[in-house]
Amino acid sequence: MIYKMEEKYREYLSDESKLQGNALSISFPESREEVLKVIQHCKDRNLSITIQGGRSGIVGGAVPNNNHILNSLKLTKIEKIDNETLSVQCGVNLNHLNNYIDQECKGYFFPVDPTEKTATIGGIIASGSKGPNSHYYGESFRYFRELTVVFSDLSVKVLSSRDELFSKIFSSEGIYGFILEAKIKLLKKPEYIWGITFFFKAIEDVCGFTKQIKKYQCSAEAKIVCGEFMDNHTIELIDVFKKNMSKIKAIPPIPTGYKHLVYLEIHSDNESDLEDTVEFLIEAAIENNSDVEVSWAVSEDRDLENIRNYRHAAAECVNIILEKRRPDIPDIRKIGLDISCNEELCETIKRYDIENIDTVLFGHIFSSHLHLNFLPKNKDEFLKSVELEKKVSAYAKKQGGNIITEHGVGKLKKELFLELSEDAVINEIKKTKQDLDSENTFNPNNMV
């Protein structure tokens, strides 16, 4: 059950942050009993444990710390309680879950969608992940009913949403215990789902359009569930790799003369409400110099999936290019801002226009929650990007924004988090860690 680290397990030494770690041993338990045995084994030998799910995290949370790796990928049971409730083991990823729901809970969906389909339920909970749709559907914890957690004293507790500890487990980055399983809540699928992509020539037009939609959306009958922005650099980067990406290679190039795009998804149970909302969107786009004749509108499941994959490709292409640059910059890893700003959107976007270093900017435009990713071409640019990451984060914090939103802190953002967070927040996390895992068995070096 416990394997010595060897070459065939090399991939488990890293995650999508591209940070590299080391480990002595690895396990893939298949049941609660095996999880308990692994933890006991490690405690007996004074080994700390790094927990891993799908390793799609981008802050190094699942990168091991020289001791043991407990990987959840064989904990994949799903049990249907009723059409709206499933009991799901932590290693179930979104691909598996969504296929199960399509077959066993027809007409329902799980609103938590951080877009990366290899993300597991355990990883989503521990990272506090959320997707574009959280703009309307809200924080991920709303769709969890119960969590079963194994603590370092080998106790197994079932936490309901009324327990104080329940909310603390979300975004805890696995430092309090091993999340074994969860009860999740599904929602009824809306009758109509439309996705519309508008193209813009200038950032000012994107900001003008966003402002109008933000004002309108509360009163709209049909719900605008997300607003995803991609700047010209992001679109150009995807174009470089698109032909080799099977899920998006059929997406046409963006219309000539346009630079940036905003993708909106509208959910409704009523066709005429949907049409009213779409009409408003079209008028707002025209007012902000977008040609609606060249916009993309889709409503079939497959086309919606394609366009969501296109948006997801933004983050994927960043990772591809970083790997390509590793031979020249061996220490390269993801340097991406995951922050939301409280200032005017155009100001934020202009501030992100960081000269001389290639960047791509994309993300959730209604909440000014944008991801700025640096693409350094050499060691000097890499070091400069790390400094710029700190500088822009400090600015956002000073403006009252958030510096950690959906990707977590992990190991890569730890220094930034400790430097820029309020003492009360850090002390509370440290106290809970001390109460639950005083010997620092789980995920040492994550977050605090």
Ligand SMILES: Cc1cc2nc3c(=O)[nH]c(=O)nc-3n(C[C@H](O)[C@H](O)[C@H](O)COP(=O)(O)OP(=O)(O)OC[C@H]3O[C@@H](n4cnc5c(N)ncnc54)[C@H](O)[C@@H]3O)c2cc1C
């Ligand atoms: C291309 C791409 C796009 C992405 N887009 C988004 C996005 O839109 N929104 C978003 O929020 N994230 C996004 N992510 C980040 C990532 O997918 C999420 O953070 C995801 O939830 C991580 O899940 P995982 O199973 O891969 O976790 P891992 O990477 O394996 O682990 C993440 C953290 O969770 C802990 N953990 C994992 N399982 C458990 C468990 N059972 N018990 C306790 N702790 C555990 C790990 O120790 C680690 O600290 C993206 C990633 C990629 C590569």
